[in-house]
Amino acid sequence: MYNSANYAKNIELLLTDYELFRSKYFSNKCLEFLNKSFSEASLFLTHSATGGLEMIATLIDIQQGDEIIMPSFTFVSTANAFVAKGAIPVFLDIDPITLNIDEKLIEQSITKKTKAVIAMHYAGHPCNIDTIKTICDRYKIYMIEDAAMAFGATYKGLPLGSYGDFSVISFDITKQINAVQGGVLIVNNNRFADRANNVYHLGTNRIAFNQKSVQYYEWVDVGSKYQMNELNAAVLFEQLRESDKLLKHRQQITQHYYNRLLPLKKSGKISMMHEHYVAHNFHEFYILLNTPNERTSLQSYLRNHKVESMFHYIPLHLSSFGMKNGKYIGGEYSEIIAKNILRLPLHHEITEVDVNFIIGLIFKFFNEN
Numbered sequence: 001m002y003n004s005a006n007y008a009k010n011i012e013l014l015l016t017d018y019e020l021f022r023s024k025y026f027s028n029k030c031l032e033f034l035n036k037s038f039s040e041a042s043l044f045l046t047h048s049a050t051g052g053l054e055m056i057a058t059l060i061d062i063q064q065g066d067e068i069i070m071p072s073f074t075f076v077s078t079a080n081a082f083v084a085k086g087a088i089p090v091f092l093d094i095d096p097i098t099l100n101i102d103e104k105l106i107e108q109s110i111t112k113k114t115k116a117v118i119a120m121h122y123a124g125h126p127c128n129i130d131t132i133k134t135i136c137d138r139y140k141i142y143m144i145e146d147a148a149m150a151f152g153a154t155y156k157g158l159p160l161g162s163y164g165d166f167s168v169i170s171f172d173i174t175k176q177i178n179a180v181q182g183g184v185l186i187v188n189n190n191r192f193a194d195r196a197n198n199v200y201h202l203g204t205n206r207i208a209f210n211q212k213s214v215q216y217y218e219w220v221d222v223g224s225k226y227q228m229n230e231l232n233a234a235v236l237f238e239q240l241r242e243s244d245k246l247l248k249h250r251q252q253i254t255q256h257y258y259n260r261l262l263p264l265k266k267s268g269k270i271s272m273m274h275e276h277y278v279a280h281n282f283h284e285f286y287i288l289l290n291t292p293n294e295r296t297s298l299q300s301y302l303r304n305h306k307v308e309s310m311f312h313y314i315p316l317h318l319s320s321f322g323m324k325n326g327k328y329i330g331g332e333y334s335e336i337i338a339k340n341i342l343r344l345p346l347h348h349e350i351t352e353v354d355v356n357f358i359i360g361l362i363f364k365f366f367n368e369n
């Protein structure tokens with residue numbers, strides 16, 4: 001995690017000045033920063049992207065039996081928020097090149113019960129938003145962006161998160177810019193802005209009260225304590241301030257990995273992200289091996305040389321809960337990708353020299369120089 005000398009100063013400030021805490025000093029500074037990118041939206045800093053997704057499930061009024069279309073190759077939070085309110089997740093296969101939801105499967109998956117499509121931008125690489133939005137508009141269903149991994153990434157000049165009726169970005173410690181734990185809910189559909197305020201404030205009309213449009217505040221809706229802890233906001237603010245520098249570093253490391261690994265891609269030993277994502281890749285750097293055995297062997301080879309590499313996800317339609325509670329439409333790409341993907345180290349401290357060492361190991365593994 002990026003370390004700033006200002007974290008301690010900010011936290012000290014908060015702990016010694018209750019008024020700053022109460023007035024959400026750092027949350028407001030974060031919002032000011034984020035508003036520059038999402039000026040048309042209502043923004044809510046949350047304790048997690050998971051919390052933001054739960055707010056969305058409340059706002060679109062999920063009822064028992066409603067269906068939500070989403071990729072199978074995603075994190076459980078994408079599904080949980082909706083399933084908790086009785087929705088059935090309709091898992092679609094992914095496109096094997098982008099690893100995002102296969103938009104060609106969406107239209108055939110829509111039924112009278114479909115309430116929303118979730119465009120999850122895998123690794124922060126944009127889904128085919130234009131196509132998904134056109135389908136959602138045609139069937140009058142909501143488009144939700146799960147941009148948990150996508151801070152800093154854009155589509156057609158606008159940040160990811162700008163297109164859905166609702167979107168979330170994660171500021172978890174595993175993400176490129178983080179609050180240790182946190183997220184932001186972006187409400188682009190203005191029809192929901194007032195209600196979102198109430199849901200966010202434990203189901204009370206606290207904001208109307210603050211704005212003096214009501215005499216006292218009371219319980220008006222269901223809600224919860226979705227707000228980001230101010231101590232987390234104090235960390236997030238420092239990272240947002242440094243975000244250009246932090247993202248640039250990750251992009252440069254991505255470019256370096258990509259250039260150095262190209263010979264292995266060309267000789268068919270591995271696959272990598274499409275070249276046009278490289279300039280906008282901030283969250284993770286993955287390669288795809290040709291077989292699960294090769295993935296396991298390379299991972300242990302790297303581990304033996306003290307290099308940690310990771311993989312995810314068990315496709316949700318194959319997980320024990322997902323199998324019982326969801327539907328699946330599509331082929332086998334989610335499963336194949338899940339078995340062959342390997343995520344190489346990408347963090348703010350890694351240098352090109354470290355990457356050269358890792359690449360050297362990978363070439364040795366394949367007996368190539």
Ligand SMILES: Cc1ncc(COP(=O)(O)O)c(C=O)c1O
Nearest residue numbers: 048049050075077148170172183
């Ligand atoms: C695709 C996706 N959605 C949602 C989440 C949940 O984010 P958070 O940890 O901020 O709740 C994650 C977290 O990794 C994620 O990868």
